[in-house]
Amino acid sequence: MALLTVSGSPHVQSNQTTKKIMWTVIIALLPALLVSIYYFGLDALMVTLTSVVFCVGFEWLIQKFILKTKTTIGDGSAIITGILLAFNLPANIPLWIVGIGALVAIGVAKMSYGGLGKNPFNPALVGRVFLFISFPSKVAMSEWPLPKPLFSSSVSDALTGPTPLLAMKNGQAVDLWNMFIGATGGSLGEVSAIALIIGGLIMLFRKVITWHIPVSFLTTAGVFGLILWLINPNEFIHPAYQLLAGGMMLGAIFMATDMVTSPVTYKGQLLFGFGCGVLTIIFRSFGPMPEGVSFAILIMNAVTPLIDKAFKPKPFGY
Amino acid sequence: MKTFNKGGVHPQENKLSNDSAIEVFPLPKQAVVFVSQHLGAPSTMVVQKGDKVKAGQLIAKAEQFICANTHSPYSGTITKIDLATDFTGYKKPAVYIDVEGDEWMEDIDTSNDIVRDIKLDSAQIIDKIKEMGIVGLGGAAFPTHIKYMLPQGKKADYLIINAVECEPYLTSDYRLMKEKAEECLIGIEILKKALNVDKALVGIEANKPDAIEGFTQLSKNYKEIEIVPLKTKYPQGAEKQLIYALTKRQVPSGKLPIEVGCVVNNIGTAQAVYSAVQKNMPLVQNILTLTGKNVKQRKNLLVRVGTPLQSVIDYCGGLPEDTGKIISGGPMMGKAISDLSAPTVKTTSALLLMSKKESSRKEETNCLRCGKCVKVCPMGLEPIKIAQLAENRLWKDAEKAYAMDCIECGSCHFTCPAGRPLLDLMRVSKNHIGDLRRQKAQR
Numbered sequence: 186m187a188l189l190t191v192s193g194s195p196h197v198q199s200n201q202t203t204k205k206i207m208w209t210v211i212i213a214l215l216p217a218l219l220v221s222i223y224y225f226g227l228d229a230l231m232v233t234l235t236s237v238v239f240c241v242g243f244e245w246l247i248q249k250f251i252l253k254t255k256t257t258i259g260d261g262s263a264i265i266t267g268i269l270l271a272f273n274l275p276a277n278i279p280l281w282i283v284g285i286g287a288l289v290a291i292g293v294a295k296m297s298y299g300g301l302g303k304n305p306f307n308p309a310l311v312g313r314v315f316l317f318i319s320f321p322s323k324v325a326m327s328e329w330p331l332p333k334p335l336f337s338s339s340v341s342d343a344l345t346g347p348t349p350l351l352a353m354k355n356g357q358a359v360d361l362w363n364m365f366i367g368a369t370g371g372s373l374g375e376v377s378a379i380a381l382i383i384g385g386l387i388m389l390f391r392k393v394i395t396w397h398i399p400v401s402f403l404t405t406a407g408v409f410g411l412i413l414w415l416i417n418p419n420e421f422i423h424p425a426y427q428l429l430a431g432g433m434m435l436g437a438i439f440m441a442t443d444m445v446t447s448p449v450t451y452k453g454q455l456l457f458g459f460g461c462g463v464l465t466i467i468f469r470s471f472g473p474m475p476e477g478v479s480f481a482i483l484i485m486n487a488v489t490p491l492i493d494k495a496f497k498p499k500p501f502g503y
Numbered sequence: 504m505k506t507f508n509k510g511g512v513h514p515q516e517n518k519l520s521n522d523s524a525i526e527v528f529p530l531p532k533q534a535v536v537f538v539s540q541h542l543g544a545p546s547t548m549v550v551q552k553g554d555k556v557k558a559g560q561l562i563a564k565a566e567q568f569i570c571a572n573t574h575s576p577y578s579g580t581i582t583k584i585d586l587a588t589d590f591t592g593y594k595k596p597a598v599y600i601d602v603e604g605d606e607w608m609e610d611i612d613t614s615n616d617i618v619r620d621i622k623l624d625s626a627q628i629i630d631k632i633k634e635m636g637i638v639g640l641g642g643a644a645f646p647t648h649i650k651y652m653l654p655q656g657k658k659a660d661y662l663i664i665n666a667v668e669c670e671p672y673l674t675s676d677y678r679l680m681k682e683k684a685e686e687c688l689i690g691i692e693i694l695k696k697a698l699n700v701d702k703a704l705v706g707i708e709a710n711k712p713d714a715i716e717g718f719t720q721l722s723k724n725y726k727e728i729e730i731v732p733l734k735t736k737y738p739q740g741a742e743k744q745l746i747y748a749l750t751k752r753q754v755p756s757g758k759l760p761i762e763v764g765c766v767v768n769n770i771g772t773a774q775a776v777y778s779a780v781q782k783n784m785p786l787v788q789n790i791l792t793l794t795g796k797n798v799k800q801r802k803n804l805l806v807r808v809g810t811p812l813q814s815v816i817d818y819c820g821g822l823p824e825d826t827g828k829i830i831s832g833g834p835m836m837g838k839a840i841s842d843l844s845a846p847t848v849k850t851t852s853a854l855l856l857m858s859k860k861e862s863s864r865k866e867e868t869n870c871l872r873c874g875k876c877v878k879v880c881p882m883g884l885e886p887i888k889i890a891q892l893a894e895n896r897l898w899k900d901a902e903k904a905y906a907m908d909c910i911e912c913g914s915c916h917f918t919c920p921a922g923r924p925l926l927d928l929m930r931v932s933k934n935h936i937g938d939l940r941r942q943k944a945q946r
């Protein structure tokens with residue numbers, strides 16, 4: 186007689202797994218990666234690969250030699266952190282800086298808390314902000330490589346220029362359509378709104394994310410941006426630029442939706458998105474820097490446990 | 504379409520045995536009948552070794568309040584009275600019968616004629632239900648007559664009939680509704696009379712359109728039996744969720760349905776009540792679905808209580824090669840079987856044979872905080888949080904997080920992408936909280 190398994194119900198499980206979720210996110214990131222390779226050349230690919238290799242490598246090393254636990258690199262989450270970190274960096278950044286960013290992202294922001302699912306802050310954002318503070322000249326938020334046609338060797342010596350956000354702050358004109366498709370300066374993964382939106386739709390369709398955070402983030406930023414612009418169109422930038430420029434799309438679609446660091450209920454997620462939107466516009470409009478998405482999301486990450494407490498579901502029968 | 508208000512999941516329906524008409528399963532040569540097959544105090548044996556019994560004869564009597572009679576499903580000789588192993592591996596007192604012929608007690612009407620006239624009054628009906636050993640066939644095996652003896656000061660507004668069958672794979676209720684619709688409806692009419700209510704609501708999941716159609720047609724012959732199609736969503740058939748879907752009333756935490764004026768019984772129970780009251784037929788047989796993806800002949804069988812599980816499987820083409828798990832009941836709430844030599848009981852409504860692959864749990868990772876378990880919980884709980892508290896053995900905090908309200912539907916566990924054993928942890932919490940409460944009560 187065959188040996189039978191005896192365990193508690195339920196005896197079936199959905200076919201959604203951690204691995205599938207992570208690989209769906211990786212696939213959803215590909216359109217933006219392709220666009221960045223198209224505009225920034227092979228340097229974009231190099232930065233991304235370096236970042237991924239370092240992130241996965243550090244996770245493996247830390248688990249093998251420091252934590253002495255089973256390796257979890259197969260779940261794909263370190264690859265995502267790698268890609269997202271790269272997406273937040275300019276294509277002409279020296280690769281050793283990317284390595285440092287990866288160490289901070291994986292070592293400090295993820296593994297020191299116990300690995301996947303336990304980190305309070307989005308690891309890629311922590312890595313990015315660390316680099317930004319430590320190497321402002323290399324990861325500055327003002328001068329970024331300008332796009333160049335595909336495969337023109339390298340962009341390291343290409344022209345650099347201001348990002349649309351800074352250009353606008355300086356009163357220069359920028360082209361909305363170019364921003365939409367990605368033909369604009371910026372960190373390598375954030376430039377193409379359309380590619381990021383396609384990625385978002387992939388995740389939405391595969392039920393990896395829900396609409397709540399991106400929609401509330403973008404709507405809030407749009408409305409708040411519109412109000413400021415109506416008050417003083419000379420001082421503040423047009424809301425359409427707010428939405429398309431800088432890390433807004435990348436942040437709203439890929440960073441703020443990181444399930445580990447965002448609230449678990451729909452209502453909580455709406456508030457989380459709202460907070461991200463308001464803070465981003467405040468930082469952008471009144472802060473010293475042209476960009477504010479990363480800081481906005483990190484602050485909301487910190488508030489997430491509170492939001493979860495506040496938006497507990499109401500139990501049935503009470 | 505009506506449905507419950509929170510959460511829910513959509514497991515694959517896999518109603519593979521929908522089209523197999525009910526077949527009468529041949530009598531076994533030897534049978535083992537457990538003395539007590541209900542939830543509550545044990546029944547008292549009234550037969551001895553060597554006794555000749557007829558089918559339908561009383562073998563154990565309910566002498567305590569929450570208790571049920573047990574009857575012999577067979578005619579033959581009692582060869583042994585001893586402990587027998589049930590399908591979960593527990594040893595329980597049982598009667599071993601050598602089956603000889605099929606002779607029934609004289610006062611039982613075994614014909615297929617339908618008796619429509621309800622002659623008994625409310626109290627007589629309840630007595631009859633008790634006498635015939637009817638228990639809830641939805642799975643809990645709670646003695647049915649108790650539900651109709653309302654506590655002082657309580658009044659029922661609705662009789663609610665659970666014909667949802669929201670568990671994947673199961674088709675016994677569906678076949679019953681298709682083949683014995685009129686008996687079911689007369690049974691509902693009887694229960695209405697027992698309860699003194701005007702209205703019965705019958706909830707059927709929308710994935711059974713022909714059952715809904717047939718019942719709706721037939722119900723026109725009866726006053727105030729309303730057939731309500733419900734959205735196909737698990738756990739539509741969970742008691743509190745069903746009551747909410749049908750009446751918008753919320754049974755308060757820790758209370759019974761009568762608190763909101765409802766009494767709930769399963770459709771199978773209603774049909775058993777028909778047989779008991781109209782035909783004097785005790786509960787000695789039931790419909791059992793034998794199913795599974797690799798099963799050669801999936802069947803709906805009318806089996807006598809006490810039939811060895813192995814013989815049912817053999818009858819349907821034997822155990823498939825790679826069987827990894829056998830479930831009594833459905834895949835969401837059923838129990839895993841450890842011993843196939845065990846006999847069926849009154850509530851064995853399905854045997855589900857799962858392959859090794861289908862029944863293996865997915866690889867476990869850390870919780871991703873995806874929130875899916877929170878969103879699918881029909882009781883509005885936070886399984887992610889209770890599971891964390893359980894892992895840290897913080898039972899008091901788990902209690903404050905409403906762990907005791909968990910209905911063990913398994914939706915959270917089913918959904919979790921990280922493969923966390925959420926319902927296992929819920930059960931552990933509930934056990935510990937129960938212990939703590941008992942200790943407190945003793946002090």
Ligand code: SF4
Pocket residue numbers: 879880881882883884886908909910911912913914915916925926929
């Ligand atoms: S098993 Fe309990 S906690 Fe999980 S979904 Fe069902 S009721 Fe909620």
Ligand code: SF4
Pocket residue numbers: 869870871872873874875876877886887915918919920921922923925
């Ligand atoms: S469903 Fe699983 S992974 Fe998601 S929050 Fe609940 S326990 Fe965590």
